[in-house]
Amino acid sequence: MIRVAVLAQPDCHASGIHGVMDFFTVAHYCARMDAAATGFECHIVTVDDQPVRGYSGALVTPTCDRAAIQPDLIVIGSAIEAALVDRGLERSLAAAEPVFGWLRAAHERGAMLASVCTGSFILAAAGLLDGCVATTHWRAAALFRRRFPAVRLEESELVVDNGQVVCAGGATAFVDLCLYLVERLASPAVALACSKLLVLDNRRQEQTPYMSFYGHKAHTDAAIHKAQTWLEAHYAGPVAMDEVAAVAGLGARTFKRRFKEATGETPLGYLQHVRIEAAKHLLESSGRQTSQVIWAVGYEDASSFRRLFKRTVGCTMEQYRRRFSYVVPSAGRRQPRPAEV
Incomplete structure (x- = not known):
């Protein structure tokens, strides 16, 4: 026993x-x-x-x-x-x-x-x-x-x-x-x-x-806080890290070093996590095609984003949608009739 x-x-x-x-x-x-x-x-x-x-x-x-x-x-x-x-x-x-x-x-x-x-x-x-x-x-x-x-x-x-x-x-x-x-x-x-x-x-x-991504903000670096907020608001458009460094008021090398120290992520890694979370939300809450979801979160290279998504989330975008989507099919959609015996 x-x-x-x-x-x-x-x-x-x-x-x-x-x-x-x-x-x-x-x-x-x-x-x-x-x-x-x-x-x-x-x-x-x-x-x-x-x-x-x-x-x-x-x-x-x-x-x-x-x-x-x-x-x-x-x-x-x-x-x-x-x-x-x-x-x-x-x-x-x-x-x-x-x-x-x-x-x-x-x-x-x-x-x-x-x-x-x-x-x-x-x-x-x-x-x-x-x-x-x-x-x-x-x-x-x-x-x-x-x-x-x-x-x-x-x-x-x-x-x-x-x-x-x-x-x-x-x-x-x-x-x-x-x-x-x-x-x-x-x-x-x-x-x-x-x-x-x-x-x-x-x-x-x-x-x-x-798993969900929560950007680490329990730090005291105000410049990096500003950069995080900017990335979370502008992830859907083209993002140049020099531009984000300028938002933080830092030189490029100093910005990358301080961002990693404060958040545990590189600025690019942080941006990728933000985009993946946005994609997950769209897969859960909308019926958009996966290609439209990819473009909506700021990626043009669909195959690249699909690889990133699977590597990070552990499943494909389609598998994630089947597992977590809470979108109810339209009530007006015609349902197939049961086969007659």
Whole structure:
């Protein structure tokens, strides 16, 4: 029997905590159908053995005290505010500090540790991601890099396996993480049975299609702020970087250096991200042909933009539209009549 402890923190993604619990309960049921497979026993624990309030206001109640279980696997749920602001992160880390020693002791004992979404911040703060590769929610990536520069972050990845430490991306990636862990700890057959029973897609690989670009503006360089604002307003027309440098009141070389220092992007890279976000919005919200979308965001070379879009977003423009468009077909459009029998 594999003992699983799911760590819930204040402001956690409550459905994710209960989702992990439910998933391993289903995995245990599926494992019973396979005499060779290992079953699971899952419990919810908290830092102080008291119920915690999730971000939605839902109460998450521990099913046992932390001292009462010696888990083979610990899954750390997300703390949603940590993905949004620095003060949310500091509050989450301070609240979780009492479990750092518990996590390290479990790791030394040979237990597997896994995180969902911003749970990776807890692993990193406890020193358990040193020398490892991590992933986290894409929106928390910049904050993670600033806080833990020694950890290699791959935010485009949905699940990263370091052997004894495994990280998963956004909040609902707990599903992908659980499938992966069940396949590794029980068997591929049990994982597939879970996927079918819960009607889940077990083929997601990356967070990339879900990622949005938010130009980093939490810096104090007023000249670069001005350049960012200008680029975001004029991306659809021809853009010469010398012109943008002039807007910032800087020489070309100084402008490029300061832009990179302030934003983490080159001016050209920043412009490309702005244009890709604009294209994604048009693909989501309009029925324009893809060639029209490309021209609308300031590109004349359609094949070049298509390559850039696929490399950055992880799928083609057509695939992105099929996945994320919320445009309802015109009510006046004639629908095909069902075939007569």
